[in-house]
Amino acid sequence: MAVSTVCESPVVVPSPAVGGITHGRFTISTHLGKEDDSKTIYCLPDPTNDSMSVSSVTQNSTFCLRTFGYNTLDAVPNYQHYSKTQMPDEHKRTRPSLADLRCYMMEMGQHPPPMNEIRPDDECGKEREVGLSNSKLAEEPVRFGWIKGVMEYNATIMDPTNDIRIIGVITVTVLLGISLAGMEWEAKAQVGFFFVIMVSFANYIVGTFIPASKEKQAKGFFNYRAEIFAQNFLPCWQSDASFFGMFSIFFPSATGILAGANISGDLKDPAVAIPKGTLSAIFWTAVSYLVISATIGSCVVRDASGSLNDTVLVGSTDCEGIACGYGWNFTECAQAGTCTYGLINYYQTMSLVSGFAPLITAGIFGATLSSALACLVSAPKVFQCLCQDNLYPGIGFFGKGYGKNNEPIYSYLLTYAIAIGFILIAELNMIAPMISNFFLCSYALINFSCFHASVTNSPGWRPSFRYYNKWASLFCAVVSVVIMFLLTWWAALIAIGIVAVLLAYALYKKPAVNWGSSVQAGSYKMALAYSMGLNEVEDHIKNYRPQCLVLTGPPNFRPALVDIVGAFTKNHSLMVCGNVLIGPHKEKVPGVTSNGHTKWLTKRKIKSFYAGVAADDLRSGTQMLMQAVGLGRMKPNVLVMGFKRNWQSDHPQNVDNYIGIIYDSFDLNYGVCMMRMKQGFNISRMMQAHVDSSTVVAQQASTIFQSEQGKKTIDIYWLFDDGGLTLLIPYLLTRKKRWRNCKVRVFVGGQINRMDEERKAMITLLNKFRLGFHEVHVLPDINENPRPEHLKRFEDLIAPFRLNDGFKDEAIVKDLRKDCPWKISDEEIKNSRTKSLRQVRLNEILLDYSRDAALIVVTMPVARKDKCPSTLYLAWLETLSQDLRPPVVLIRGNQENVLTFYCQ
Numbered sequence: 001m002a003v004s005t006v007c008e009s010p011v012v013v014p015s016p017a018v019g020g021i022t023h024g025r026f027t028i029s030t031h032l033g034k035e036d037d038s039k040t041i042y043c044l045p046d047p048t049n050d051s052m053s054v055s056s057v058t059q060n061s062t063f064c065l066r067t068f069g070y071n072t073l074d075a076v077p078n079y080q081h082y083s084k085t086q087m088p089d090e091h092k093r094t095r096p097s098l099a100d101l102r103c104y105m106m107e108m109g110q111h112p113p114p115m116n117e118i119r120p121d122d123e124c125g126k127e128r129e130v131g132l133s134n135s136k137l138a139e140e141p142v143r144f145g146w147i148k149g150v151m152e153y154n155a156t157i158m159d160p161t162n163d164i165r166i167i168g169v170i171t172v173t174v175l176l177g178i179s180l181a182g183m184e185w186e187a188k189a190q191v192g193f194f195f196v197i198m199v200s201f202a203n204y205i206v207g208t209f210i211p212a213s214k215e216k217q218a219k220g221f222f223n224y225r226a227e228i229f230a231q232n233f234l235p236c237w238q239s240d241a242s243f244f245g246m247f248s249i250f251f252p253s254a255t256g257i258l259a260g261a262n263i264s265g266d267l268k269d270p271a272v273a274i275p276k277g278t279l280s281a282i283f284w285t286a287v288s289y290l291v292i293s294a295t296i297g298s299c300v301v302r303d304a305s306g307s308l309n310d311t312v313l314v315g316s317t318d319c320e321g322i323a324c325g326y327g328w329n330f331t332e333c334a335q336a337g338t339c340t341y342g343l344i345n346y347y348q349t350m351s352l353v354s355g356f357a358p359l360i361t362a363g364i365f366g367a368t369l370s371s372a373l374a375c376l377v378s379a380p381k382v383f384q385c386l387c388q389d390n391l392y393p394g395i396g397f398f399g400k401g402y403g404k405n406n407e408p409i410y411s412y413l414l415t416y417a418i419a420i421g422f423i424l425i426a427e428l429n430m431i432a433p434m435i436s437n438f439f440l441c442s443y444a445l446i447n448f449s450c451f452h453a454s455v456t457n458s459p460g461w462r463p464s465f466r467y468y469n470k471w472a473s474l475f476c477a478v479v480s481v482v483i484m485f486l487l488t489w490w491a492a493l494i495a496i497g498i499v500a501v502l503l504a505y506a507l508y509k510k511p512a513v514n515w516g517s518s519v520q521a522g523s524y525k526m527a528l529a530y531s532m533g534l535n536e537v538e539d540h541i542k543n544y545r546p547q548c549l550v551l552t553g554p555p556n557f558r559p560a561l562v563d564i565v566g567a568f569t570k571n572h573s574l575m576v577c578g579n580v581l582i583g584p585h586k587e588k589v590p591g592v593t594s595n596g597h598t599k600w601l602t603k604r605k606i607k608s609f610y611a612g613v614a615a616d617d618l619r620s621g622t623q624m625l626m627q628a629v630g631l632g633r634m635k636p637n638v639l640v641m642g643f644k645r646n647w648q649s650d651h652p653q654n655v656d657n658y659i660g661i662i663y664d665s666f667d668l669n670y671g672v673c674m675m676r677m678k679q680g681f682n683i684s685r686m687m688q689a690h691v692d693s694s695t696v697v698a699q700q701a702s703t704i705f706q707s708e709q710g711k712k713t714i715d716i717y718w719l720f721d722d723g724g725l726t727l728l729i730p731y732l733l734t735r736k737k738r739w740r741n742c743k744v745r746v747f748v749g750g751q752i753n754r755m756d757e758e759r760k761a762m763i764t765l766l767n768k769f770r771l772g773f774h775e776v777h778v779l780p781d782i783n784e785n786p787r788p789e790h791l792k793r794f795e796d797l798i799a800p801f802r803l804n805d806g807f808k809d810e811a812i813v814k815d816l817r818k819d820c821p822w823k824i825s826d827e828e829i830k831n832s833r834t835k836s837l838r839q840v841r842l843n844e845i846l847l848d849y850s851r852d853a854a855l856i857v858v859t860m861p862v863a864r865k866d867k868c869p870s871t872l873y874l875a876w877l878e879t880l881s882q883d884l885r886p887p888v889v890l891i892r893g894n895q896e897n898v899l900t901f902y903c904q
Helices: 098-102 145-150 160-181 183-209 214-218 226-233 243-254 256-262 270-299 322-326 331-336 349-353 357-388 409-425 428-455 470-487 489-509 518-534 559-569 585-592 596-603 618-628 652-667 693-698 725-734 752-769 788-801 810-816 826-831 833-849 870-881
Strands: 020-023 026-029 063-065 548-551 575-582 609-615 638-642 671-676 713-717 743-749 775-779 855-859 888-892
Touching: 160 183, 160 357, 160 409, 183 270, 183 349, 183 357, 226 270, 226 322, 243 428, 243 470, 270 349, 349 357, 357 409, 409 428, 428 470, 428 489, 428 518, 470 489, 548 559, 548 618, 559 575, 559 638, 559 725, 575 596, 575 618, 585 609, 596 609, 609 618, 618 652, 638 652, 652 671, 652 870, 671 725, 713 725, 713 833, 725 743, 725 855, 725 888, 743 752, 752 775, 788 833, 788 870, 826 833, 833 855, 833 870, 870 888
Parallel strands: 548 575, 548 638, 575 609, 638 671, 713 743, 713 855, 743 775, 855 888
Antiparallel strands: 020 026, 671 888
């Protein structure tokens, strides 16, 4: 038959060193009654215990929760009190002795004495310790700010860890709702939080002046004392704690200084509001933190037991610590490390000091919720701007805004999901170092950006802050990085690694976005400095680079010409695409300044500049380009042009201008490179040029020079010594991936009876040049007469342009050719016959030896100025390069060395 009891459940009172005992659904801990000593303790029955069970209660004395409202050591009737036998391994239950009942008088407003306290024999007659024997309590997690306030009285829902998750998720969901409501609601909420924080702060300050009661003194609060301030002024780290560990936990509380800058788009006057708001926030935050640290450090000792019995006479010799001078002896718990109160041990010290404890809890609510709401609003705003710049793939979805304020709804949801993820970790000490490192990383980047903008001397960098100093920015950037590693080195490496990956990706992809960054200003300054430095040093043959001015017209009209030149100039030398707009100056100026062609080159990954001029004809425009394009030593020295395929049908004046460009190039000490493809370079008929940059950029035609060339040959016909340019350009091509597998063959003219000697001499010369060209062919039959049918074709080619003057006097010829300077006289045909036969014969050789080559490079013949009509010169070039399937490049240097060696 069950024995009925008045006490519903025994409740074990833990020792002061124990944080709390969990029985069933509610928790009893040392925090109970700390704020209100008159509270009655209630406990629901433990479902695992039964009043009839022999092991249902502990052997030690217990408090029973009586229904009439107070705690007592007096035990209720129990079977074991009378039993003479006991089960094996079971402790016999005994009722409290009379001495126990009489040694402590329970009075209203007092707690029972700590059950592990040793009472003198003359007071109670014996030593008694009550508590859970050999039990260890699970360490509770470090709780987030306001969640700890909610759980201050240990009214748990499930267990401490899951309670953090539940309450945290609910809280951040409410904050998300405020954020989605708009900036107006967020501003109103922040004003409300600010008011609560101010009331809480005032309540705390007032509490420091209220004389401490005996209960508060037992917990270490003695109002303002100089001795306490002097002791707390210096650190006293416990176990594995350190300055930087505490810094990493405290640092996130000071990370709100960028809140104004993060929402600059929603401010009426950001230029005025951000500096004032940020500096004011830093000042008042620093003042409030310093005031709290100084006041609480002047009022509360480090260790206190909380026991009213730990009084001592002032001046006692067996007492250690500052509290001894105030009549309290906390020596025992301080030495044993079991003190539960004091500045080091009790997290609710501000509540203890304050005038009204619940207001401190409200202040914790306000401070943490205010910071969380600010982050939940500002982070999506910044991320929205990042998404709208399309820096990284797959994030543009989050940049879409809604409503009149362009609210980033999807960014809010993403931030909410990330916050939930961190809340589910439920361990603040684990999260805080990572958060601190990312904030420090951002501060380091901001400070370094300011310093970099200052050293680049960009005219657009004009900081309005009077006391700004670039060296202070650099110092803060370095300090931020150093602190990152001092806090948590692994978190610092993670943060820096993530930033490095994001930066490397942005640099690699080169997104089409321009913030006017200091990097651009720095690049300009370096380029300017290096360009000026080049002027101080004379050119040297070993540093020669073919810097090409390419007559492309609109670059998208001749993509093959752009590709072939870009292949051997990329990362090696200067390339400028020149465009001559023929027509009235006023009509052509807009096309000159268009940047669509530069974007087209960038998208095609051609490292080239674009220059356009408006002129009356092609020749005068090219003269402008050759004379004006470039900067110091960085100016073109090779003119690249396409072969004029329609020279026979075009107006003779245009033909004359075309050949005049070659003569002008030689006059200006340029080398000349003329390229010819069987299908031609100009594809303007297949595409329409547009000034609109987006249309121009979209037009990207493929060419044979964009594909792998395989194991074909590059045949070089170095027939005349032009300084080595005919050899250098093919060599630069072979250094590129698409041309790397091509074999280079060098063909030179020679005599049949000296073929071996001439071949060896050429191989020796090429080895001196270190070009890697080892296959040399001597052409002994270069001076043979061409086949009659080929000679007949040449004569038919020039027939329409003959003057047919019948070898008349030179004066008569000039008079006949006054209006037709391109006409060819009989005397000129006779004087140039040998050269004409050479071009016909060379074409036959090219067809025999290089029909399947990837590229043919031939030394361009040079005509005498004013002695060879433009039509005859073009007939030579036409005959030399006709009927060839591979692309042909005619090259002529300016007769100055571009290759050299010093070892004889």
